[in-house]
Amino acid sequence: DQQVKQNSPSLSVQEGRISILNCDYTNSMFDYFLWYKKYPAEGPTFLISISSIKDKNEDGRFTVFLNKSAKHLSLHIVPSQPGDSAVYFCAASSDSNYQLIWGAGTKLIIKP
Amino acid sequence: DAGVIQSPRHEVTEMGQEVTLRCKPISGHNSLFWYRQTMMRGLELLIYFNNNVPIDDSGMPEDRFSAKMPNASFSTLKIQPSEPRDSAVYFCASTITDRSYEQYFGPGTRLTVT
Numbered sequence: 001d002q003q004v005k006q007n008s009p010s011l012s013v014q015e016g017r018i019s020i021l022n023c024d025y026t027n028s029m030f031d032y033f034l035w036y037k038k039y040p041a042e043g044p045t046f047l048i049s050i051s052s053i054k055d056k057n058e059d060g061r062f063t064v065f066l067n068k069s070a071k072h073l074s075l076h077i078v079p080s081q082p083g084d085s086a087v088y089f090c091a092a093s094s095d096s097n098y099q100l101i102w103g104a105g106t107k108l109i110i111k112p
Numbered sequence: 113d114a115g116v117i118q119s120p121r122h123e124v125t126e127m128g129q130e131v132t133l134r135c136k137p138i139s140g141h142n143s144l145f146w147y148r149q150t151m152m153r154g155l156e157l158l159i160y161f162n163n164n165v166p167i168d169d170s171g172m173p174e175d176r177f178s179a180k181m182p183n184a185s186f187s188t189l190k191i192q193p194s195e196p197r198d199s200a201v202y203f204c205a206s207t208i209t210d211r212s213y214e215q216y217f218g219p220g221t222r223l224t225v226t
Contacts, residue, residue, distance in 0.1 A: 032213045043116070043203050043217030044155075089155065098143065098209040099168065104154040 003027045004092050006103035014111050019077040021106050023090030026071065030092040034100065035064060035075045038087045047088075048075070077108075085110045114138070116218035118204050124224045130192040133221045136185055137206030145215060146179055146189050147203040155203075161187065162209060194225045 005024045013019045023033075031052040036044035050057040050064045050073065057064050063076045077084055090103040117136040125131055137144050146158040159169040161181045169179070176195070181187040191198055201222050205215040 034213060041219070043205070043219050045217065046214045049214065093213050098207070098213060099145075099157060099160055100213065100215060102155045 002104075003030075004090055004101050004103040006088075006090055006106050008106050009104070010107040010109065012109045012111060013080050015082060016079045019075075019080045019084065019108055019110070021075040021077075021088050021090075021108065023073045023075075023103055024071060025073075025092050027092070027094070027101075028071070029094045030101075032093045033064070033066060033073050034091045034093075035062075036089040036091060038089065038105070044089055080108075080110045082110050082112060084108060116204055116206055116216055118202075118218035118221050120221060121219060122222045122224075124226065125194055126226055127195055128193045129225075130190065131194045131198075131223060131225075133189040133191075133202050133204075133223070135187045135189070135204030135218060137187070137204070138216055139185065141206035141208050141216070142184070143207050143209045144181060144187050145205040145207075146187070147205065148200045149203060149220075150200045158189070158202075191223075194223075196225045199223055199225050 003026050034049040035047045037047045038044040048059050048062045048064050050066050055066050066073045087105045087107045089105045091100040093100050119134045142163050144161045149155045158171045159179045160167050164181045179189045201220045203217050203220045205217045207215045
């Protein structure tokens, strides 16, 4: 049973437009959420995170939104750039356990 | 500062052979994680060490897999005997628990078992 779900395997967006990647979770005990970015032949790298006490966290072009009632979070990238083409993973954790539960990933393709 | 270091980057071996993957975590990090990534199952946690002690090995697929962390700067993941279904990319990650949830990943070892 997947506790963290990324239902879109891939997403194609025009350069300069907004990219929105979605993630749903089922475990109400999760209180910290992270987004990672992965290029081919490299390990995932941390992008941005959000605590459950917040509903928004922004870092430059990247903003993560958390809707606890819907158990849903999203990553917005504005404006999208060619270098953003990668696989994006959503991950979640609970305070009692520093292990991360991972989504299956969404491949983002930025078209020039 | 050096990130997480993994070796080898690529390993090709024949079924039945022993395979050893190595990881050096970031200096000062007290937790280490071994993951396996496949197309079918995505990113799976195999085992998690905290202060060199295995905390959760429930993700280790079977007895053919074993992991050790003899000191704070080195860990190994061993597969013996290897099988074709073990072919995957194996990642090591480290972090400082009690301070951060963010895990820092190595570049991975791509294992192919023929």
